[in-house]
Amino acid sequence: MTAAPPTIAPAGGALATDDLSAYYGTLEAVGNVSIAFRRKSVTALIGPSGCGKTTLLRCLNRLHELTFDACVSGRVLLEDCDIYEWGMDPMAIRRRIGMVFQRPNPFPTLSILDNAVACGGRRLNRRAKIEVAERALRAAALWDEVKDKLTRSPLQLSGGQQQRLCIARAVAAEPEVLLMDEPTASLDPIATAVIEELMARLAERFTIVAVTHNMQQAARVSDVTAFMLADADGTGRLIEVDDTAKLFTKPSDPRTEDYITGRFG
Amino acid sequence: MSPIDRGFAAVVYGGSVLFALLIVGLFVELVLGSWPSLKAFGPSFIWHSAWDPVANKFGALPMIYGTVVTSLIAIVLAAFVGIMAAVFLADFAPRWIATPLSFLIELLAAVPSVVYGLWGLFVLAPLVRTAIGPALQHVLGWTPLFSGPIYGVGLLTGGIILALMIVPTVTAISREVIAAIPRDLREASMALGSTHWETATRVVLPAARIGIFGACVLGLGRALGETIAVTMVIGNRPEISASLFAPSYTLASVIANEFTEATTSLYISALIELGLILFLVSIVVNALARLMIWRVRGSRA
């Protein structure tokens, strides 16, 4: 990574899975998912609780394998390169694929500034740090709210601000893909609206995959929606992927229709 | 309030008052017991280094020095080893190693200190005399800390024994504190492309620092007051020397060692005054630590 990464996101961000399955011990939580995420767009992953959305998302940046007894089969292609191929460096992969979690999780012992530049910021001097942080915090629509308290603790921020700080932290690494796991699940409606708006802007620079179990949110923020459902064995299957407008108006699978009309889940 | 609530409140209230009274009572008792010595030597008792019962000259400095130095050696060694072990057990070791190992370490805390003392006398002291001491002297002999003859028993051996005794406490508590750090925080770090090691040292340890500090203070408290094991390996000589190889004495060990042979009332009261000092030092150490913990918490809240 260079000290001053370019403001315009580089090309890249083509992400796809090929026959991807994920396991917790003997439980196959996600089964045979093949999906190509649209570049520089928001793809929403929807489905009832426990259908494997989080698990699928965590396979995309090799976080799944950190869970005790977890493993993965199949391929995840980032720019036509299988990130699970032997010899791939998971650390390098994770710097190319940022992640935002369900609950805001800024590093409690670092300042707001150091949180924003947590990835690789240690090597920068203070001026370069502030430069990188400003760019990331502006991208996360947080700069104006924190520019006068960069040295404060992130725990003084509201939940929504903390979540945007986490987005800034991920964005500062200049990734190609941004994974978001129910990023607004713990936020109030106003903070949620701010982040939804932000997601649309971030999609100009990143390929975004966002889990949500809120269908209105999927309809509002995403270009493409993927619907998942667990089968009788508890294995999450990909049922249908389509343009969001199409999926919510004319779903081609009856199970999708049942779900979006609220008949189950 | 219902009668039961009122009764409960009374018991709790009474209990805490009782504790306060106990501490005050202990303090008063110690002051009364050391009165002859307090009257004879005044505050100079603390900085006089002569401890000569035959000549009726008593000064506490050698024991204060021995207590402080052995405790410092112990806490430095134990903090380093204990924190590393805790990180290993909580974040690196696979479960089938971590579970039995944690259990074993917690068992170590239950070994009676006289057993540590015996081991120190028969194994550690010879080891210090023949191997550890000469090796340290070879490398660091140019500093006064590691110069002079190596007896085997002395400050260093006492410090190491204390470290061994408090390492289980430091490890067990630190491990619990580290394990309580939310998974989310580790994953946030891993998701940014950090290694396990970077995550442990830059995210988990800083987040757990208050609890780890508490674990170390608890260890220090135990080291300050530990008596029998140190008495067996410290050399029991009321002297102050720069060398860590030199024999020394601690507040607790001189009391244990000499109380039965103290014949004059001045001698006895001097020993009690040492107890008073140990009591005050322990309280001050704990209070300071708590104050620091509060301040760290306060600046974050």
Ligand SMILES: Nc1ncnc2c1ncn2[C@@H]1O[C@H](COP(=O)(O)OP(=O)(O)O)[C@@H](O)[C@H]1O
């Ligand atoms: N750490 C884990 N260990 C074992 N099973 C898990 C773990 N996490 C999730 N699961 C199981 O995997 C399935 C999918 O979970 P998850 O991906 O969290 O679903 P979602 O995010 O769609 O609610 C569920 O059946 C859940 O019980």
Ligand SMILES: [Mg+2]
């Ligand atoms: Mg989930």
